[in-house]
Amino acid sequence: MEYQKIKTIRNMRTYFKKEFICLLFAVVAISSGCKKIFNLPDQKEYLSSNVNFNNKLLEPIIGRANLIGGFNGDNSTAPITFEIINARYGDGRPVTDIFTKQPTYVWTAAYTGLETSIEEIEAKRKLEEHSIFEIRSSGEFILWPSATNELLTPRPTDSTNYPQDTRFFDVRITNSGGSTVIKDIQLRPYRERPYEPSNDFNAFTGGVAPDPKAPNNKNGRDYIRPFLNNVIGEVTDRPLESNNDRKDVVVYIRPFTGGTGNSLRFKFLDKDSLAINPARFGETRWDKIVHGFNMQKTDEYVQYDVAYPIPLVEISTVYAPGGSRDHAEFRYSRIGFGGLRSTSTFGIDFALYKKGDWEIVFHFKTDNPKFKDE
Template sequence: MSYKKLNMIPTMYINLKKSIGLMLLACIALSSCKKIFDLPDEKDYLSSRINYNNKTFDPILGRNNIMGGFNGDNSTQPIKFEIINARFGDGRPVTDLFQVRPTYVWTKAYTGLEKSIEEIEAKRKLEDHPLFEVRQSGEFILWAAATNDLITPRAADTTNFPQNTRYFDLRVTNSGGSAIIRDLSVRPFRERPYEPSDDFNIYSGGPAPHPKSPNNPNSRNYIRPFLNNVIGAQSDQPLRSNDDYKEVVVYIRPVPGGSGNSIRFKFLDKDSVAINPNLFNETRWDRIVHGFNMEKTNEYVQYTVAYPIPLVEVVTNYAPGGNRDHAEFSYSRKGFGGGRTVATFGIDFAIYKKGDWEVVFHFLKENPKFEDE
């Protein structure tokens, strides 16, 4: 190393000491100024433009509903939210939304790979919660424990009078201050125990009229399955299920006298006689639903399950879309030229109410063709 470079080291050391000293003096000066001039501590920022993208919520009773898109407008986190001044439109206090009831919360992640009911139940527990509450994110949740018996749904005649609407305000707070977002509202629909619910009148709870004759009290709508290459035994034509042709329909209905944890799949011909499930010879019965203890008879296939179905809105082998179970049934037969032709049908569905249920596919007009060509 040259003499010149060696000679620079003390100079660099002295400059460094000077820089540190100046920084310390600046810190002391700032601290002294703060004490002398009594400057306030720096506070968090709470925007005057905080709000929700939508202030009217229309949840469905009997299922978990997460609602609300809070816009904090870059306000400093954490933010505390508090529901205040809950009232009906005529000024009466709202209390039914805040009844405390046990509801399921997950303590471990559900994956769809669980091997038993016991393994599923070990991942969740019952906790007491108000039926309606605000979360730390600012989202609102109406828990599945909220039923028609506990919260009166909107009127059967479809009216929404202010005196029947539940309003509330929301106090939003951080260390920068507090603000109130006013006049949010909740207008709950009555329970719909399953989806799709095309056969269900969402206001009255009775049968839904057919969409092409909504004013005819004798008309009725049905749940429609998806159909692919299902050929009619008599017509030799593809069967249809739409507003014009109800050749195959679906019923989702409770089964009396069960254990409270079952679901069965059943198939009826045009004479309402059960079709043997073994005729659907290409069906992957282990992928129909996340169930256990499969029981196959000449009339139905039944599983032991945990409710709701699906248990969580995540993508699994049983719910590829996340929010509904995909039940697909298939069969093959020999077509013209000796090749195999495959037919598929089924439904994407959800059931929210614990119990014993059956999903019935009814071939109303003609039976599916199973015979070879």
């Protein structure tokens, strides 16, 4: 009896399996037949009438990798292609400079921040030719870092925005469901600012930025300010400050001569503009200041061989915890009142976009840091 039950169940399973297969073939046949009988069209891709860009005024900074735009496809089906067309100035003159081709670095392997040499970094990227301004397959615009002030004229130095100085262009958007054109996207690039922070730099003229407290004073200027924590003045015996009101310590980011072409140097000047020996900042983790190699320590500076830009990629690393800027922090300590050890730190969060030999100089303008124990 038990054997008979098992056999019956197996026969039922086989029967229902055959029935299901027959039903499936029937559905396919009926569907195919209906399509022929009623002449139904093939399913078509969908291109929404509401496709657009989140931002139609593009204001990138020349000399950097600027990924901007933000395409809104409104559920249009992929793949979608994009093409920049009808590039012109506001007065109708054709625009051609954005299509200038230049070699630019493209990553072929992931940068991690753990690379142990410039050669290992360079093995992960290669030079490719690209138009200095492009639209990507994602619908985002990119101004490549290979663009320069000479190749792409920046916006006017007087900060005006006349149509004849503004580049306009349209974008043709296409998929197999159709095509549409988004018109009158504007490109107003800022001139190169090779480093950040750049509050000492006039974004329109490229000259020195005015003093924010007295912008009409031609003899005044703005400075890059470091962060300062418990840095006590040697003479004043008070915490040193760097802000709009007090500039006890300022920072210069500037090129220097005599490097390798891939050098970065840190220097420290006292109130008499004499070099402070970096060894005085004895608790600094020099190997974590920047992703650099072949460190040289002298009585006047600490120098590294580096790959540019800095940071190389906007990801969090031990050198750039926030991703977009390198965190350079210098530390020292002394015995304070009551015999307790007091730690002082200062530094800067910075980025460097242009290859070369650069130095970052901390100038203690009004008072020197106090190193002596109490």
